[in-house]
Amino acid sequence: MSEEPSELSDPSGASKPSEPAEPAGASTAAEPSADRPPTPQQPSPAAASPAAATQAAAATPAATSPVAAASVAAPPRLQAPPPRQAPPQHPGGPWQPPVKRPSATARLRPAAPPPAPPAVLAAVLATAVLSALLLGDGLGVNLLIVAVPAALAAAFAAREAGRRLRPWTATWAVGGLALLAVPALRDAGWPTFLAVVSAFALGSLALHGSRSWPGVLIGSVGLLDSTGPGVRWGWRGVRERADGSRGRWATGIRTTAVALGLLVVFGTLFASADAAFADLLGRLIPDVSIVDGPWRTFLFLVGLVGALAAARTAAAPVRWDGLTVKPGKPRARMEWALPLIVLNLLFAAFITLQLVVLLGGYEKVREATGLDHAQYARQGFWQLLWATLLTLLVIALALRWAPRGSARDRTLVRAVLGTLCVLTLVVVASALRRMDLYVDEYGLTRLRISVAAMELWLGTVFVLILAAGVFGARFLPRAIAVSAAGAVLAFGLISPDAVVAEQNVRRFEDRGSIDLDYLRDLSADAVPALDRLPEPQRSCALRTVQRELRGSDSPWYATSWGEARAAEILRERPVSVDRGTCYGLGTDGVREGEREGEQDGYERDRDEYDPY
Numbered sequence: 001m002s003e004e005p006s007e008l009s010d011p012s013g014a015s016k017p018s019e020p021a022e023p024a025g026a027s028t029a030a031e032p033s034a035d036r037p038p039t040p041q042q043p044s045p046a047a048a049s050p051a052a053a054t055q056a057a058a059a060t061p062a063a064t065s066p067v068a069a070a071s072v073a074a075p076p077r078l079q080a081p082p083p084r085q086a087p088p089q090h091p092g093g094p095w096q097p098p099v100k101r102p103s104a105t106a107r108l109r110p111a112a113p114p115p116a117p118p119a120v121l122a123a124v125l126a127t128a129v130l131s132a133l134l135l136g137d138g139l140g141v142n143l144l145i146v147a148v149p150a151a152l153a154a155a156f157a158a159r160e161a162g163r164r165l166r167p168w169t170a171t172w173a174v175g176g177l178a179l180l181a182v183p184a185l186r187d188a189g190w191p192t193f194l195a196v197v198s199a200f201a202l203g204s205l206a207l208h209g210s211r212s213w214p215g216v217l218i219g220s221v222g223l224l225d226s227t228g229p230g231v232r233w234g235w236r237g238v239r240e241r242a243d244g245s246r247g248r249w250a251t252g253i254r255t256t257a258v259a260l261g262l263l264v265v266f267g268t269l270f271a272s273a274d275a276a277f278a279d280l281l282g283r284l285i286p287d288v289s290i291v292d293g294p295w296r297t298f299l300f301l302v303g304l305v306g307a308l309a310a311a312r313t314a315a316a317p318v319r320w321d322g323l324t325v326k327p328g329k330p331r332a333r334m335e336w337a338l339p340l341i342v343l344n345l346l347f348a349a350f351i352t353l354q355l356v357v358l359l360g361g362y363e364k365v366r367e368a369t370g371l372d373h374a375q376y377a378r379q380g381f382w383q384l385l386w387a388t389l390l391t392l393l394v395i396a397l398a399l400r401w402a403p404r405g406s407a408r409d410r411t412l413v414r415a416v417l418g419t420l421c422v423l424t425l426v427v428v429a430s431a432l433r434r435m436d437l438y439v440d441e442y443g444l445t446r447l448r449i450s451v452a453a454m455e456l457w458l459g460t461v462f463v464l465i466l467a468a469g470v471f472g473a474r475f476l477p478r479a480i481a482v483s484a485a486g487a488v489l490a491f492g493l494i495s496p497d498a499v500v501a502e503q504n505v506r507r508f509e510d511r512g513s514i515d516l517d518y519l520r521d522l523s524a525d526a527v528p529a530l531d532r533l534p535e536p537q538r539s540c541a542l543r544t545v546q547r548e549l550r551g552s553d554s555p556w557y558a559t560s561w562g563e564a565r566a567a568e569i570l571r572e573r574p575v576s577v578d579r580g581t582c583y584g585l586g587t588d589g590v591r592e593g594e595r596e597g598e599q600d601g602y603e604r605d606r607d608e609y610d611p612y
Contacts, residue, residue, distance in 0.1 A: 108322045112229075113315040116237030116308075117160050123153035124234060124307040131303025132296045138558035139192060141184040145557065147177060147199075150307045154207060154314035161315040168478065172206035175199075175485050182492035187524040187562040190446070191492035198488040205481065207313040208320060215321035216477040222320055223313055227305055230312035328400040333412060336403055340416045343394070347423035354430045381438065384431035385451060388458050391424045395465065414469045421462045421469075428459040443515060444503040449496050457487040495562065501526035505533060516585060520544045524566035531569055539575035540582035546570045 116124075126149040134142035151173065158165075179202065182195035201220035210219035330336075395417055403409040435452050460483050468476040501522055508514040519530060519541045530541045549567045 108319045110316045110319070113157075113161055113233065113312070115240045116234050116311065117156065118237075118241060119156040120153050120160070120311050121234065121237055121241070123149045123156060124304060124311060127153065127307035128300045128304035131306075132300035134557050135299050135303075136292060136296055138554050139183040139196075140554075140556075140558045140560050142557040143180045143183055143196070144177070146303065147180055150303075150310055151177070153307050153311040157311040158314040163314070166209065168211070169206050169209055171482070172202045175482070175489070176202035176206065179485065179489055179492070182489070183560060185561045186492055186495055186497075187560045187566070188495070188497045189523070190450075191488075191496060194488045195492045198485050201481075202485055203310070204313075207310060208317045210320055211474075211478055212321045212323075213477045214323040214325065215319075216481050218320045218323070220481070222318060223309055225318060226309040226313045230308035230310075231305060233312045233315075234308040330403045330405065330409075331401045333403050333409065336398070336401060337412060337416055340394075340398060340420060344416070344419050344423060347420070347427065351423060351426045351430070354426075381431055381434045381451075384427055384434065385455060388424060388428055388431070388455065391420065391427075392458070392461065395420065418466060418469050421466050424462050425459055428455055428462070431455050439503070443507055444500045445518065446496060446500060449500060453487065453491050457483065460487070495525045497522045497525040498529055501529035505529050508533065508537070516540050516582065523562070524549065524560075525562040527566035527569050531573070535576075536581050536585065540585055542570065542575050543582070546575050 127146060130142075130146045130149065134145060176199040179195045179199035183192045186192060200223070204221060204223040205216065205219050208215065208219040208222050210216050210222075398417060399413075402413045404413070432452060432455055435448060435455075439448055461480055464476060464479050464483065468479075501519060504514055504519060514533075514537060516537060519526065520543065522530075522545075524545055527542060527545055530538065532538075533541060545566060549563065549570060552563075554563075
């Protein structure tokens with residue numbers, strides 16, 4: 001049998017064709033090469049003895065070289081087990097606390113957006129400058145002027161991020177801008193405050209696009225969460241643009257400086273040449289002094305941070321809808337329904353009595369309670385208002401633990417809670433009727449019209465809950481938010497101070513009684529109604545408003561339409577009263593002797609400093 005040269009004995013090192021497959025059971029061990037460690041093999045039972053090794057060698061074809069023969073005959077080498085590895089250390093080190101997992105809110109945050117583009121930075125800068133120039137003299141149409149570039153910054157950022165304008169986003173945005181029209185139209189401070197707060201909430205909802213209960217509640221103030229990230233995002237945009245376009249920044253600064261210099265020089269010349277033009281410039285240009293420097297700087301920072309937060313939220317809003325409230329454990333039907341059925345029966349008994357008493361007229365009220373209708377109304381209105389609020393809480397808790405296993409359970413929930421909502425609507429009507437009786441006796445005030453408006457809105461909420469039981473509750477959070485914003489907008493547009501003055505003037509025309517001490521503290525919105533009073537009641541009611549308007553130097557952008565109309569009326573018909581004429585006039589049932597000394601001192605002090 002001729003021997004063929006093996007691959008190991010080939011001096012040239014060239015690879016040869018592979019050998020034919022060996023029979024099963026044969027074992028061969030090649031010599032480990034220099035660059036590859038030997039593969040550990042377990043000894044087979046056949047190689048446990050020399051005799052088995054001899055038989056295996058006889059069954060194997062003859063080796064082609066002594067090295068190959070030795071490798072076949074030698075038993076496989078046993079390697080030492082690998083060294084035992086130490087357990088992996090904690091990423092924070094052996095003595096460090098465990099790494100904290102991201103919170104639930106952190107998982108709702110999207111990835112950081114790219115740096116702010118130039119259009120966003122320009123709109124943000126315009127918002128900051130307008131805030132510093134216009135917001136330091138009061139509130140009026142200047143809020144709308146400042147809100148326009150801030151809205152543009154958010155729109156540019158949303159477009160850069162690929163977000164589309166959706167119907168609900170447009171609804172929130174338009175509602176927020178409409179609410180900012182209230183300070184431009186009305187002079188009263190309390191409707192203005194409600195309108196500004198509501199406009200902020202609607203703007204935040206427009207940027208977040210929330211729809212669930214957690215999303216609507218947290219998203220309405222979620223803009224505050226973006227103040228810090230917004231500043232960092234804007235700084236990244238400024239730094240990136242500054243590094244790549246230093247020449248453009250220098251050109252822009254030079255161009256702006258030249259334009260401002262030309263305006264100052266020629267504006268000063270034209271103002272000195274024409275008094276009418278100087279008066280026009282004085283009205284249009286904000287009056288900024290060194291004394292107002294800290295206040296203007298603060299307003300600049302507020303506008304800058306607010307606009308950056310709005311744009312950052314529009315680019316990457318936090319998905320507050322991802323927060324879920326775990327539903328309560330469903331209760332058995334009887335355990336859940338029995339307390340609510342008892343509550344419905346109590347409501348029905350109370351409403352039956354109310355219908356008998358209130359629809360029977362004033363004489364029936366006096367016979368049933370021993371009180372006149374005004375005392376009866378004052379005694380029960382606040383209790384009915386609290387009952388309405390607590391009913392909302394009962395409905396929310398009942399829905400949390402309501403049985404929801406079958407269609408019969410859902411029918412039971414709708415029947416019980418629907419009945420409770422209908423009965424609560426009757427309670428709302430009863431509370432409003434009580435308020436009407438009280439106002440008819442004592443007149444309308446700011447507090448009374450405010451709580452009546454709140455009671456009307458609560459009635460609207462119960463109607464929406466009834467609609468959700470029929471058509472589904474998916475729309476309910478956003479519908480209630482829209483109803484609240486609409487109520488605030490309507491409350492501001494109807495001018496509560498004007499309504500209060502109108503009702504009291506009508507009551508004076510019918511009964512001859514009026515509370516001038518209260519009416520003189522109303523805002524300029526009440527002037528058109530109070531102007532219908534005869535003298536000296538008219539002058540006594542309008543003295544305070546006239547003094548405030550004549551002492552005010554607010555520019556056009558910080559003057560509301562109500563102030564401008566009142567100033568025009570009082571300019572045509574100024575108040576004219578002698579010293580002491582208003583003392584004791586129009587106290588409306590208040591005995592003069594109870595506060596004679598206090599009133600005398602008050603009038604004397606006011607007349608001393610009141611030239612009108």
